[in-house]
Amino acid sequence: MHTTRGTTMADKSKRNIDPQVRVDRLRKEHEQVVKGCDEQILHWKKVSGDYEALDDRLRTLPDHLSFDVMVPFGPLAFMPGKLVHTNEVTVLLGDNWFAKCSAKQAQKIVDHRVKYVKGELDDLLKTRKNFEARVGFTEDLEELSNKGSYVDIREEVRSKETVVTKGKQRVAHKPNSKPKLDTVLDLEEVEEEGKGVEADEEYCKILSEKELWAKLDQLEKLEELQDEEDRLSDTGDTNGDDTTSSSSSEEEKEADCSQPEKEPGPKTSWATSGPANGQLVSQAAPGGDATKDEDEQEEEEEDCLPTIYFSHTVEPKKVRICTGKNTTLKFSERKEHSLTHSKRKKKNNGTNGHSHHELHKITSPVDIYRLFVDVKNGEPVPRKSILKSRSRESSVCSDTSESSAADFDERRLVCRSVSHDDAPHSDTSDGHTEDDSPTALPRTPSRFEAFSGTVVEKDPMPTAVPHLTIAPPALPTILERKQEEGTTDAAPPVEPPKRVSKFKAGRQNR
Amino acid sequence: MAEALQKKLQSELEKYKQMQKDVSKSMSVRQKLEAQLTENNIVKEELDLMESSNTVYKLIGPVLVKQDLEEAKATVAKRLEYINGEIQRYEALLKEMEKKSEQHREVLSSLQQEYQKATGRAVAKV
Numbered sequence: 001m002h003t004t005r006g007t008t009m010a011d012k013s014k015r016n017i018d019p020q021v022r023v024d025r026l027r028k029e030h031e032q033v034v035k036g037c038d039e040q041i042l043h044w045k046k047v048s049g050d051y052e053a054l055d056d057r058l059r060t061l062p063d064h065l066s067f068d069v070m071v072p073f074g075p076l077a078f079m080p081g082k083l084v085h086t087n088e089v090t091v092l093l094g095d096n097w098f099a100k101c102s103a104k105q106a107q108k109i110v111d112h113r114v115k116y117v118k119g120e121l122d123d124l125l126k127t128r129k130n131f132e133a134r135v136g137f138t139e140d141l142e143e144l145s146n147k148g149s150y151v152d153i154r155e156e157v158r159s160k161e162t163v164v165t166k167g168k169q170r171v172a173h174k175p176n177s178k179p180k181l182d183t184v185l186d187l188e189e190v191e192e193e194g195k196g197v198e199a200d201e202e203y204c205k206i207l208s209e210k211e212l213w214a215k216l217d218q219l220e221k222l223e224e225l226q227d228e229e230d231r232l233s234d235t236g237d238t239n240g241d242d243t244t245s246s247s248s249s250e251e252e253k254e255a256d257c258s259q260p261e262k263e264p265g266p267k268t269s270w271a272t273s274g275p276a277n278g279q280l281v282s283q284a285a286p287g288g289d290a291t292k293d294e295d296e297q298e299e300e301e302e303d304c305l306p307t308i309y310f311s312h313t314v315e316p317k318k319v320r321i322c323t324g325k326n327t328t329l330k331f332s333e334r335k336e337h338s339l340t341h342s343k344r345k346k347k348n349n350g351t352n353g354h355s356h357h358e359l360h361k362i363t364s365p366v367d368i369y370r371l372f373v374d375v376k377n378g379e380p381v382p383r384k385s386i387l388k389s390r391s392r393e394s395s396v397c398s399d400t401s402e403s404s405a406a407d408f409d410e411r412r413l414v415c416r417s418v419s420h421d422d423a424p425h426s427d428t429s430d431g432h433t434e435d436d437s438p439t440a441l442p443r444t445p446s447r448f449e450a451f452s453g454t455v456v457e458k459d460p461m462p463t464a465v466p467h468l469t470i471a472p473p474a475l476p477t478i479l480e481r482k483q484e485e486g487t488t489d490a491a492p493p494v495e496p497p498k499r500v501s502k503f504k505a506g507r508q509n510r
Numbered sequence: 511m512a513e514a515l516q517k518k519l520q521s522e523l524e525k526y527k528q529m530q531k532d533v534s535k536s537m538s539v540r541q542k543l544e545a546q547l548t549e550n551n552i553v554k555e556e557l558d559l560m561e562s563s564n565t566v567y568k569l570i571g572p573v574l575v576k577q578d579l580e581e582a583k584a585t586v587a588k589r590l591e592y593i594n595g596e597i598q599r600y601e602a603l604l605k606e607m608e609k610k611s612e613q614h615r616e617v618l619s620s621l622q623q624e625y626q627k628a629t630g631r632a633v634a635k636v
Contacts, residue, residue: 090567090574093556094549095589097582098567098574105564109556116552 020142027138030131037128044121051114058107061086158208515625522618529611536607540600543593550590557583 061067067083089106091099101109362368557579560566566582567574577585 091556093566094553095546095586096569097553097557097577097586098569099556099560100564100567101560102564105560108559112556112559113552 023138023142027135027142030135030138033131034128034135037124037131041121041124041128044117044124048114048117048121051110051117055107055110055114058089058103058110061089062103512625512629515621515628519618519621519625522614522621526611526614526618529607529614533604533607533611536600536604540597540604543597543600547590547593547597550586550593554583554586554590557586 061083064086065084067086069081069083070078071081073079087103089101089103091101091106091109093099093109362371557566560579562579566577566579568577568582569575
C-alpha cells in the first residue's frame with residue numbers, strides 16, 4: 001500500500017509542478033553523488049596507505065635472515081616467534097591464485113597495484129569535482145527562480161500576425177537577401193518586451209504592426225538597393241537605412257538607375273489579400289521587380305543566342321498562341337519589341353496600347369509572377385514558386401522553362417503541336433494545357449511538318465523530334481510563343497477549327 | 511466495481527514488486543561478475559609479469575595447490591571468457607526484465623487512474 005501512496009504522492013508532486021521542489025531534489029541528488037564519491041575516495045586512500053606500508057615492509061624484510069616477532073596466537077594472545085625465509089613471499093594475485101615470489105618481485109607487484117589504486121583515486125576526484133560544480137549550478141538555478149532579481153524573459157509569439165503580413169507581401173525570391181534590419185527590429189521588440197515586465201498584449205500588437213510595416217519597407221528598399229548594386233553596378237545607392245516608406249522615394253531611386261527599371265507601383269498588383277496596403281504593395285513590387293528585372297535583363301542581354309520568351313496565360317481565355325485570335329499575338333509582338341530594344345525602359349511598355357488589361361502586360365519578370373496566380377475562390381493568390389509542378393495544375397499560367405536551351409528546343413518542337421491544342425482550349429475555357437497535351441500528341445506528326453522551318457528562333461531539330469515523348473507540360477507556353485512568332489504569317493487557318501473541336505471534345509469527355 | 515479494481519491493483523502491484531526484485535537480483539549478479547572480471551584481468555596481468563621460476567599456487571578450500579604457470583595462465587584466460595559470457599547473458603536478461611517491468615508499470619498506472627476515478631482517491635487510506 002505504501003507504494004500506492006507513494007505513487008499518489010508522486011502524482012501530487014507532479015501535478016504541483018513546482019520548479020522549486022524539482023530544483024531541490026536535483027541538488028540533493030547531486031549532493032548524494034558527491035558524498036558517495038567522498039566515501040570511495042576515503043576507501044581508496046586507505047588502500048594506498050596500506051600498500052605503502054607493505055612496500056616499506058618488503059624493503060626491510062630481506063635485511064635480516066630472521067626477525068623476532070610477536071606472532072598473534074588466536075584472537076587474544078601473542079607469542080614470540082621468528083620470521084624466517086624472509087625473501088620468500090607468497091603473493092595473492094586475486095581470485096584465489098597465489099604466487100611465490102622474492103621480496104623484490106613482490107615489491108614490483110605492489111607497485112603495480114599502487115598505480116591502479118592511484119588511477120581509481122584520480123577518477124573519483126574528478127567526478128567529485130564535476131558533481132560539486134553541478135551542485136553549484138543548481139543552487140544558482142534556485143536563486144534565479146526564487147529571488148526574482150532575474151526575470152525570465154518570455155516573449156509571446158504572435159506568429160499569425162507576422163507570418164501573415166510578411167508572407168503575403170514578400171515572396172522570398174531571394175531568401176538570403178533579407179537585410180539585417182530584421183534582427184535589429186526583433187531585438188528591439190524583445191528588449192521592449194523584456195523590460196516591460198507586464199507585456200500587454202495590445203501593446204505588443206501595436207508595436208509589432210508598426211514594426212512590421214517599417215520593417216517591410218526597409219527590407220524592400222534594402223533588397224532593391226542590393227539588387228541594383230549587384231547587377232547594375234551603376235547605382236551607388238546606399239540609402240538602405242531609409243525608414244520612410246514612400247513609394248515616391250523608391251521610384252526616384254528607380255529613376256536614378258540608368259538601366260531599365262521596374263515598373264511603377266500601380267502596374268504590379270501583387271495579389272495580396274487582407275492586410276496588404278497599397279503602399280506596401282507598391283513597395284513590394286519594386287522589390288520583386290528588381291529580381292525579375294534582373295532575370296529578364298540577363299536574358300535580354302544574352303539575346304544573341306537563346307531567346308527566351310515569356311508567355312503566360314494570365315487568364316484562361318487569353319493565353320497562347322492562337323494565331324489570329326488573341327492577345328497572345330500581341331503578347332509576342334510586345335516581347336519582340338522589348339527584345340529588339342533591349343535597353344528600352346520598361347516604363348515605356350505601358351504605352352504599347354494593348355487592349356489587355358494590365359495583367360497581361362508582361363514587361364518585366366514581375367509580371368510573370370503576377371500572372372502565376374492561383375485563382376482560389378475567385379481571388380487571385382500569388383504563388384511563391386512558378387517552377388514547381390503544381391503550377392501546372394492549378395495555375396493560370398504555365399511555367400516558362402528556365403532550363404537549357406537544348407531542352408527548350410526539344411520541347412518546343414513537341415509542344416508546338418500541343419500548343420495548338422492548347423490555344424483553342426484556352427480560348428474557349430480553361431487553360432489547362434497539360435490535360436490536353438496527351439490528346440494532342442497523336443496529332444503531332446501531321447502538325448509538325450506544317451510548322452517546320454517557320455519558327456523565328458533557332459531551330460536545330462525541326463523534323464528530328466516528332467518521336468519525342470510528351471514534353472512536360474511546363475513548357476507549352478514557350479513553345480507556343482515560338483510558334484506564335486514563327487507562325488504569325490504562316491498559321492494555317494485550318495488548324496484552329498480542328499483544335500477547337502477536339503478540345504471541346506476532350507473537355508466534354510471530362 | 512471499486513473493490514474489484516482494488517484487487518486487480520493489488521495483484522498487479524505484487525507482480526510488479528516481484529519483477530523489481532528479479533531485476534535487482536540480476537543487477538547484483540551482474541555487478542559481481544564485473545568485479546570478478548576486473549580481478550581476473552589483474553591476475554592475468556600479474557601472471558604475465560611472473561617468470562617461471564617462482565611457483566604458482568591455487569587456493570582450493572584450505573589447501574594451497576601448486577600449479578604450473580602456463581596452466582594457471584590458461585585457466586585464468588578461460589575463466590575470463592566465461593565471465594564475459596555470463597555478463598552478456600545477464601545483460602540480455604536484465605533488458606528483458608526492464609521491458610517487462612515497464613509494461614507492468616504502465617498497467618499499474620492505468621489501473622490506478624481508473625481506481626482513483628472510481629473511488630476518488632480512497633487508496634491513500636493506509
